[in-house]
Amino acid sequence: MSTKQKRYFLTEDEIPRQWYNIQADMPNKPLPPIHPATKQPLKAEDLYPIFAKELCHQELNQTDSWIDIPEEVLEMYKYYRSTPLVRAYGLEKELGTPAHIYFKNESVSPVGSHKLNSALPQAYYCKKEGVTNVTTETGAGQWGAALSYAAKVFGLEAAVYQVKISYEQKPYRRSIMQTYGAQVTASPSMSTRAGKDVLTKDPTNQGSLGTAISEAVELAMTTPNCKYVLGSVLNHVALHQTIIGLEAEKQMEKAGEYPDIVIGCFGGGSNFGGVSFPFMRHNFFDGKKTRFIAAEPASCPKLTRGVFQYDFGDLSGLTPLLPMYTLGHNFMPANIHAGGLRYHGAGVIVSQLLKDKFMEAVDIKQSETFQSGLLFAKCEGIIPAPESCHAIAAAIREAKECIKTGEEKVILFNLSGHGLIDMTAYDQYLAGSLFDYEVTDEEVAKNVSELEKII
Ligand SMILES: *Cc1c(COP(=O)(O)O)cnc(C)c1O
Numbered sequence: 423m424s425t426k427q428k429r430y431f432l433t434e435d436e437i438p439r440q441w442y443n444i445q446a447d448m449p450n451k452p453l454p455p456i457h458p459a460t461k462q463p464l465k466a467e468d469l470y471p472i473f474a475k476e477l478c479h480q481e482l483n484q485t486d487s488w489i490d491i492p493e494e495v496l497e498m499y500k501y502y503r504s505t506p507l508v509r510a511y512g513l514e515k516e517l518g519t520p521a522h523i524y525f526k527n528e529s530v531s532p533v534g535s536h537k538l539n540s541a542l543p544q545a546y547y548c549k550k551e552g553v554t555n556v557t558t559e560t561g562a563g564q565w566g567a568a569l570s571y572a573a574k575v576f577g578l579e580a581a582v583y584q585v586k587i588s589y590e591q592k593p594y595r596r597s598i599m600q601t602y603g604a605q606v607t608a609s610p611s612m613s614t615r616a617g618k619d620v621l622t623k624d625p626t627n628q629g630s631l632g633t634a635i636s637e638a639v640e641l642a643m644t645t646p647n648c649k650y651v652l653g654s655v656l657n658h659v660a661l662h663q664t665i666i667g668l669e670a671e672k673q674m675e676k677a678g679e680y681p682d683i684v685i686g687c688f689g690g691g692s693n694f695g696g697v698s699f700p701f702m703r704h705n706f707f708d709g710k711k712t713r714f715i716a717a718e719p720a721s722c723p724k725l726t727r728g729v730f731q732y733d734f735g736d737l738s739g740l741t742p743l744l745p746m747y748t749l750g751h752n753f754m755p756a757n758i759h760a761g762g763l764r765y766h767g768a769g770v771i772v773s774q775l776l777k778d779k780f781m782e783a784v785d786i787k788q789s790e791t792f793q794s795g796l797l798f799a800k801c802e803g804i805i806p807a808p809e810s811c812h813a814i815a816a817a818i819r820e821a822k823e824c825i826k827t828g829e830e831k832v833i834l835f836n837l838s839g840h841g842l843i844d845m846t847a848y849d850q851y852l853a854g855s856l857f858d859y860e861v862t863d864e865e866v867a868k869n870v871s872e873l874e875k876i877i
Pocket of ligand 1 (some may be wrong): 535536537564565614653654655688689692693694705762764780807809810838839840
């Protein structure tokens with residue numbers, strides 16, 4: 423096998439035809455979501471009013487390890503998959519590390535991030551079940567862009583509530599959503615009761631993900647043939663993202679290597695789970711000892727400093743209670759540029775895996791992430807999304823460890839997206855006006871103490 427090969431692809435026939443459902447194989451299954459009013463475990467039927475039925479079943483499926491990818495979704499995956507697995511020779515050389523660094527480049531998707539891997543199946547299942555409209559919220563706009571395109575592909579109308587401050591500060595993501603034909607509304611808006619309530623109390627409110635979720639869920643519950651869709655956190659989203667790790671597994675085989683360390687940045691857990699879960703099954707069953715590292719921002723450290731507790735997914739407490747590592751649903755993360763990582767909780771599967779020590783987490787300050795992102799851009803040519811910079815920073819830390827120990831470890835990280843629409847963030851870093859935010863222990867303790875104690 424040539425050691426000079428830079429990129430590894432799969433032929434169309436080699437692209438995986440099933441997703442991997444890690445829930446079925448976990449030694450300790452995740453605890454069930456709980457109905458906020460009755461405090462009883464939720465059944466798939468309880469979720470039907472909000473999500474497409476097939477997605478409700480995927481969400482709670484703890485029996486089938488493999489789930490077929492529908493033909494129609496596979497056809498759309500072929501527009502941009504397989505994504506390249508790349509050996510980062512440039513970065514290795516610059517660092518002077520004996521480590522072999524690989525990255526899976528999800529930034530080549532038409533919308534520039536991994537989010538399309540789940541937007542496509544979610545839109546497909548909605549269409550198949552007779553749904554005509556989908557609605558969601560978006561912060562920085564990555565998920566909104568992916569959903570807008572997927573809705574167009576499958577002939578659905580999309581209504582996206584974008585957090586008002588992002589709507590105003592990130593006009594290009596809004597333009598992208600509108601280019602695909604979505605209706606984009608700044609949240610809070612006067613079009614829903616939830617939005618009106620906020621605006622009546624505070625007419626200048628700049629919005630939050632929590633409020634935007636409330637608006638989108640309300641629209642879905644009050645509009646016929648309209649479903650709500652979510653781009654992270656939930657089990658079915660991580661399931662769809664396993665296409666990343668399943669492809670990477672075959673590509674690493676072509677490279678004649680197997681990862682010692684797998685790294686992903688962490689917002690709600692979908693791209694981390696997507697790259698990790700397929701490899702983790704070999705730790706469960708085949709005696710592999712791969713380490714899995716989730717890289718989260720120091721300003722929103724739910725995995726490293728949160729508590730394992732039942733908590734709401736949104737600010738206003740409309741969603742089911744989920745057993746997760748959380749900073750408390752009232753937690754207000756600082757306004758860092760990695761908007762996709764500003765979420766108070768972690769997905770249920772990942773939370774259980776962390777509790778059971780099948781994975782690790784690190785928190786990284788904003789300045790280190792951009793420093794790492796710039797180094798990566800100079801060595802590999804790709805400007806990474808601020809979110810992805812967290813994974814790069816963690817990979818660089820591990821590669822530097824290998825310099826000390828002399829070990830030739832194989833490191834694989836997921837490049838979740840490119841940063842070409844986030845250049846304002848790079849401008850601020852280059853101008854030296856980017857700040858680090860850290861959360862105090864008191865802040866975490868106070869938020870967490872307000873949670874209802876259910877386990
Ligand atoms: C949304 C987003 C993330 C964070 O979401 P996860 O569900 O944790 O993967 C990371 N990177 C990019 C580029 C994103 O758009």
